[in-house]
Amino acid sequence: xxxxxxxxxxxxxxxxxxxxxxxxxxxxxxxxxxxxxxxxxxxxxxxxxxxxxxxxxxxxxxxxxxxxxxxxxxxxxxxxxxxxxxxxxxxxxxxxxxxxxxxxxxxxxxxxxxxxxxxxxxxxxxxxxxxxxxxxxxxxxxxxxxxxxxxxxxxxxxxxxxxxxxxxxxxxxxxxxxxxxxxxxxxxxxxxxxxxxxxxxxxxxxxxxxxxxxxxxxxxxxxxxxxxxxxxxxxxxxxxxxxxxxxxxxxxxxxxxxxxxxxxxxxxxxxxxxxxxxxxxxxxxxxxxxxxxxxxx
Ligand SMILES: Cc1ncc(C[n+]2csc(CCOP(=O)(O)OP(=O)(O)O)c2C)c(N)n1
Numbered sequence: 001x002x003x004x005x006x007x008x009x010x011x012x013x014x015x016x017x018x019x020x021x022x023x024x025x026x027x028x029x030x031x032x033x034x035x036x037x038x039x040x041x042x043x044x045x046x047x048x049x050x051x052x053x054x055x056x057x058x059x060x061x062x063x064x065x066x067x068x069x070x071x072x073x074x075x076x077x078x079x080x081x082x083x084x085x086x087x088x089x090x091x092x093x094x095x096x097x098x099x100x101x102x103x104x105x106x107x108x109x110x111x112x113x114x115x116x117x118x119x120x121x122x123x124x125x126x127x128x129x130x131x132x133x134x135x136x137x138x139x140x141x142x143x144x145x146x147x148x149x150x151x152x153x154x155x156x157x158x159x160x161x162x163x164x165x166x167x168x169x170x171x172x173x174x175x176x177x178x179x180x181x182x183x184x185x186x187x188x189x190x191x192x193x194x195x196x197x198x199x200x201x202x203x204x205x206x207x208x209x210x211x212x213x214x215x216x217x218x219x220x221x222x223x224x225x226x227x228x229x230x231x232x233x234x235x236x237x238x239x240x241x242x243x244x245x246x247x248x249x250x251x252x253x254x255x256x257x258x259x260x261x262x263x264x265x266x267x268x269x270x271x272x273x274x275x276x277x278x279x280x281x282x283x284x285x286x287x288x289x290x291x292x293x294x295x296x297x
Contacts, residue, residue, distance in 0.1 A: 003281045005035035006293075007105060011098045016062040019231035025096070026056040030264045031291050032092035032105050038284035040109035043117060046261035046274035048089040050195050050228075051162065054257060057234040058160060059093040063242075065158070068098040071126040077157050078129045078145055082138025083164040083193060084118035085276070090128075091115050099127035136170030139163050139190065143176045146188040146252075158245065162191040166198030168209045174219070177252075181220030184250035189241040190221070192254065193228070197261040197272035216254045228257030265290050 012025050029052040037043040058064060058079060065077045081090045088108060095102045100114075107113035114123040118133030129145075132138035142161035149157045167173060180188050194212065196203050203209060216223045222244055226233040234257070241253040261275065262268025265287040279287055285295045 003038060003284065005039070005106070005284075005288075007032070007035065007102055009102065010096065011102075012060045012096050014060055014062055014064065014066070014097060017060065019235065022053065022056045022061065022231045025060050026052045027264075027291055028096060029056060029089055029092045031288060031293055032095070033088045034265070034279060034284050034287045034291065036088055036091070036105045036108040036115075037278035038281060039106050041278055042109055043088060043278050044085040044276050045265075045278055046197065046268055046271065046276075047083060047086045047164065047193065047195065049265060049268065050259040050261045050263050051086060051193050051257075052089050052263070053229045053231065054162070054191060054193075054234055054259075055089055055093045057231055057238065059097050061235060061238070063158070063238045064160070066097075066127070068126065071099060075155060075157060077160070078142075079160040079162075080130050080138045080142040080145070081119060081132055082142065082161050083135070083167055084132030084138060086162075086164075086193075087115070087117065087119050087133075090119060094125075094127040097127070100125060135164070135167040136172040136176070139167075140172055140176045142190075143180045143185060143188060146180065146185040147183055150185060150187050151183065156245075157187065158189065158242070159185075159187055160189045160191065162193055164198070165192055165194045165196065165203050165209060165212075166206070168192065168212075169203075169207050177216065177219040177221065180252040185252045186247075186249045187245050188252040189238070190252060190254045192256045193259055194256050195259045195261045195270075197270070197275060199272070199275050201272060212256055216256075220251060221254045222249060222251045223254045223256060225256045226258070228259035229263060
């Protein structure tokens with residue numbers, strides 16, 4: 001069966017929004033993920049769909065001071081996707097913010113494309129702040145960015161980073177936490193995608209990372225727990241992070257976001273089997289129907 005997905009031309013601006021305005025954006029990101037993965041015939045569906053609501057608020061809710069026309073501005077805020085395998089949703093968010101053409105999205109994972117399976121800094125893709133994919137490295141790099149910004153440049157840039165929860169089984173993640181707290185990196189916003197799924201099972205069964213809130217607190221972080229699909233809670237958490245930074249709390253902010261792997265696609269929801277698999281054409285058509293787009297064949 002041929003699959004020639006329709007891509008809308010929608011580019012969304014970055015501005016303060018009401019919670020009900022994010023739904024349309026998140027749907028667009030989720031449709032992009034399904035289409036690009038079905039065309040690539042490989043990639044990580046579940047986690048990419050699971051963080052689409054968080055990225056919608058982050059990239060389109062006025063929280064990131066970034067400009068597609070000046071993507072290297074030295075005073076920009078930064079987002080590092082430490083869970084680099086979730087690249088499809090980041091690529092979609094950047095394209096829908098106008099950082100590069102939407103017609104790059106169907107080139108995901110193709111030879112010669114700038115949109116490889118994990119973000120590559122050397123691809124010179126506007127909006128990508130770091131190569132990531134080796135779990136634990138992205139958060140370590142983000143802590144370095146936060147330190148450089150606060151201690152050396154003495155500027156007020158916001159540094160956001162998202163790790164998976166399985167990713168927290170990597171030892172260097174806790175070295176990053178220790179370092180961020182020790183050096184009082186209150187400009188760091190560390191989002192944990194807490195879907196309790198990893199590559200081959202439930203995180204709590206493979207190697208438990210719990211109790212998570214208490215662990216981060218014992219390292220000296222401020223911790224908020226939220227529903228990672230509730231736009232009001234996501235916005236409120238980001239607002240608290242900004243307050244935390246402006247009040248010079250001296251503590252990194254950790255947002256533990258409860259999410260569901262595969263969110264939005266009925267047959268993928270909360271199934272760790274969808275960690276690293278793409279939908280085939282038939283599955284993609286069902287997924288797109290779940291996401292409000294009908295295909296006749
Ligand atoms: C250092 C390192 N070890 C192993 C991998 C392979 N790997 C990629 S994703 C993943 C599971 C990560 O689980 P989680 O952070 O919960 O992500 P999710 O399953 O929610 O997408 C593994 C083991 C890797 N990318 N890097």
